[in-house]
Amino acid sequence: MSTPTIKHALPVTRAQDFAAWYQAVVSEADLAEESGVRGCMVIRPWGYGIWERIQKLMDARIKAAGVENCYFPLFIPLSFFEKEADHVDGFAKEMAVVTHHRLRGIDGKLVPDPDSKLEEPLVVRPTSETVIGQAMARWVQSWRDLPLLTNQWANVVRWEMRTRMFLRTSEFLWQEGHTAHADEADARAETMRALEMYRDFAETELAMPVVAGEKPENERFPGAVATYSIEAMMQDGKALQAGTSHYLGTGFAEAAGIRYQDQEGGQQFAHTTSWGVSTRLIGGVIMVHGDDDGLRCPPMIAPHQVVIVPMLRDTPEDEAVLAYCADLARALGGVDAFHEPLRVLFDRKPIKAAPKRWGWVKKGAPVIVEVGGRDVAGGNVSVLRRDRLYNEAGKLASEVMSRDAFVAGVAEMLRGVQATLHEQATARLAANIRRDVTDRSALAAAFVGDKPGWVEVEWAKPTGPALDAVVEWLKSHKLTLRNVPLDAAPASGICVFTGEPAVERVLVGRSY
C-alpha cells in the first residue's frame, strides 16, 4: 500500500511494528490517551465523537426493534454474585470492589474511614445481568408483559492487568441489551436479531466486514446456553471479537425469579437474552481502516465528514478566503449525506494550514477541502479524499474542482469513500481465510510468519475434556477458536483435531 518514496504522517508504519503503529494512531489522531488512572483512558473529542456517532446509529437500530432504554445501578451488592457462583470456594473474579463510603484525614493522611466500612461490599458492575434480572422479576407478571426488551448505555469495569486503549481497558463504555421472552423460540429469535443487527451495523456503518457465528462451548458467556459473535479481521490478520449476543435459556430467570403467568394460568420461567457492543469497536475501526498516515474514518461515523482548511497568508486577501470558506460551509450544511445533514467543520484554529491539514489526515476526516486565494479567484476548491491520499507518483492527490460541482457531488463522494473502505476490507478478509487445511500440523504451519489470517477447518465439535484438549493444543500455538460461521459450507470430511467425522466448520485464528 505504501511506496518507499512517501514520507508518511505517522512515526511508525504498520509493516514496521503493528502494535506501535496502533498506539501511534490512537495518540496522533487525538482519539484517546492514558489518564494516569490505572487501566482507564481519557477518550478525547475525536474518539468520543466517533463513539457518539456509533451510539446514535446503533441506538436508532435498537429502538427500531422495539427495545426501550433504561438505566440500572453502577453498584451490584456482593451477595448477587454468590447466587451466580456455582461453587463459591473456587470463585475468583477481577472486579472493582467498594468497601467504604467515606474518606477521612487521619494522622495527616487521607484514608478510607474505618468507621465507614460497608456491611456488604459493592461491586462496580462488570455487566448487569444480575441487577437487571432483579428488576425484570418485578416487571414481569403476566404473558402480556412479554417480551420485555430493555437496553442500557453505560460504563462497566473489569479489572484488567494488561490494558490497550479501546481494546482492553478496566473501564469501558458499551450498550447492553437484556430481554425476557415467553419461550425459547422467541428468545432465540431475539438473540439472532441482535447478532444480525451487529453484523449489518459493522458492515454498513463501520464499513467493517465481519463473520457472524456461534462461539464454541469454551468461549460461551458463563451461564449462557449459546453465545454468538461477530469477528472482524485486523490488518495484522488477528481476529477482534466485535460484538456478542447470548441466549441465556431460563438459568438467569430462575436465579432472579423472572416468572410469568401464561395464557392458561400456569407459572413459567422467562427465557432471557443479552447482547452488547462497546468502545472496542473503535479499536476495530482503527485496525481495519487505518493506514500509515493515521485513521481513515468511515464517513457514516466520522464526527466531521468534510473539513474546510483556509490557506491564509496574513494578507488582506485572507478576508476573501475566510468569507468564501464560511459560505462553502453554509452550502455544505444544507446538503444531506446518508439521509442526515452533512457534518462539516470550517476549521478556524489559529495554526498554519499545513499542520492543520496533516492533523485532519491523521484523524481520518473523509474529505479535506483546502481553500486558498487562487481557489477563491477561480470559484474552485482543492479536495483531498482520505481513501486516495496519494497519486501514482506518490504525491498528495489534491484535486482542484469547481466549488459548485463539489457541493453538488459531495454526498456521492462520501458514499464513495465509505464504499472504498468496505471493499478494501472485504477483499482483505476474503483473501485471508484459508479453507484448505485438513490436519493439525498444516494448521500450525499456516500461522507461521506475518499476517497469517484465519483458517476455517472442519471439526467434530468436541465437548468437555475433548474440547479442552483442543483448546490447550491451540493455546500452545497462540491460537483460539473464533466462531462457527453461520454461512459456512457444511462439513464433509474429518475433524482436523480428532480425526473423527466432522460436523461443522470453525474458524481458527490469533486474536486480540
Next chain:
Amino acid sequence: MSTPTIKHALPVTRAQDFAAWYQAVVSEADLAEESGVRGCMVIRPWGYGIWERIQKLMDARIKAAGVENCYFPLFIPLSFFEKEADHVDGFAKEMAVVTHHRLRGIDGKLVPDPDSKLEEPLVVRPTSETVIGQAMARWVQSWRDLPLLTNQWANVVRWEMRTRMFLRTSEFLWQEGHTAHADEADARAETMRALEMYRDFAETELAMPVVAGEKPENERFPGAVATYSIEAMMQDGKALQAGTSHYLGTGFAEAAGIRYQDQEGGQQFAHTTSWGVSTRLIGGVIMVHGDDDGLRCPPMIAPHQVVIVPMLRDTPEDEAVLAYCADLARALGGVDAFHEPLRVLFDRKPIKAAPKRWGWVKKGAPVIVEVGGRDVAGGNVSVLRRDRLYNEAGKLASEVMSRDAFVAGVAEMLRGVQATLHEQATARLAANIRRDVTDRSALAAAFVGDKPGWVEVEWAKPTGPALDAVVEWLKSHKLTLRNVPLDAAPASGICVFTGEPAVERVLVGRSY
C-alpha cells in the same frame, strides 16, 4: 385546581401529602424505582426517555457553543483529593471508595480478596474537576490552545444518607462542562454563558421558570471564586437548585498545573470554569408540572408527544380500528413539531383501553388520541389534552374532532400544551415571591403555614462570621439563602438580618 367531585388517578393528592404525592408520580408514571442497591435507583423507560430528550436538546446547545464532548475515568486516585484538601486532618467526605480488585470465595464466603488490596484506593468520581484538570494540563501549552471547552455526560456518585428519587441519589447522571481560558474576563463570560444556557433551557424546553443568580459565599462550590445557580419553585413552594455554573479563578489550574505561554512568551495560569445539570431536573419537572393525575410532561421533552389508543371490542370491526390507527400514526410521523419530527406512539399492548388511557395520563403524554369504531366511521379522533384533562363539569375533556383537522393542527396543539405549562408555572412563581419583608421576625412569619413560597429581602451581603450567623439563624427556621437574582432591583433600604445599609437583594426559601 381539583374539584371535590373528581376521582383522580393518583392514590394521594398534592394537598394531602406533597412528599407522598411525589413518590406516587415517580412510581405510577413508571419513571423510576428503588433498585435494591443502597441509594441507587432504576430509571425506567419513560423516565429515561425524558432524560434522553434532555440530553439531546442540552447537548445540541452545548455543541453549538463550541464545547467538545470527551470521556474521563470513573475512578480518581485518592491522592488527587489530598491536593484538594487544604487541611487533611479536618477532611471528611462521603464518597464510594474502591479498595480491592478481586472477589474470591474463601471458607464458603465471597469476600474482597485480601491479596487484591489496592496500593492506592480509588474514589468513584463525585465530580471530575481534579481528573479533568490533569488532562487539561497536558492539553494546554500555548494561548492557541485556549479557550479549551470540554464536557462529559457521565454517572457520578455521592454517598447520601437520605435519598429521594431524582432529587438526591447516591448515583446520578449528569453533564459536567469544564473549560479553561486565557483570562478572567473570558472565563467569567463562559460561566455566564452556561448559566444563561441553563436558564433558557429550563424556561424553553422544560417550561420551568427559574431565577438565575449568584449564590452567597456559604453556598459556593468549594474552591470556586463565584457560583451561580438557577432556582426553580416547586408546587409546595420549596426551591430546587436545578443547575450551577462556577467561575473557579486560577485555583484549580494552579493545583493541576494548567499553564500556557501567552502571546508575549510569558507563562500564565489558565482561568477555569465548570457547570452542570443532572437527572435532578426530572424531579423538578415532576414537582413543577405534575398534578393529581400524575406527571404532565412538557411536549418538548416528552418521549412520545402523541399516543394513539385503539378502543377494541373483540369484534370484526377491530381490524378497521387498527388500520385507521396505523394510518393515523403514519400521518403524524410526517408532521414536524418544534422543528423535529413529531414523536408518536401507536400503543398496541394487549391491555384494555381504559387502563391504557389512564396509564398515559399518569405518565403525562401531552396528547392522547382514542380511536373507536364510531371515530372510524365518522373520520374522527377523540383527543385528550393533558393540560386540560377535565371540563368544567369535572368530566374528562375528550374532544371529538376531524382526523384531518387534528393532523393539520397537532403541532400547534403541542405548542399550546408547552405554553400552558410554562404560563401556569410562571404565574405561580410570580405570585409566590414576596418582596415586602423588612425585618427578621416578619421573615420568619412569612414561612409559617403551607406553600410559603420565597421571600426576596435586602441584605448587606455579610461575609465570614457575620454570614455564618445569618445562615445559622435561617437554619433554625429551616430556611436557606437561594441566590442573588441577576435581575433583582437594586437595594435601597437596610439589611433584614443586620440592620446595616443593604447592598443587594437575596432570595430566602425552604429548599430540596
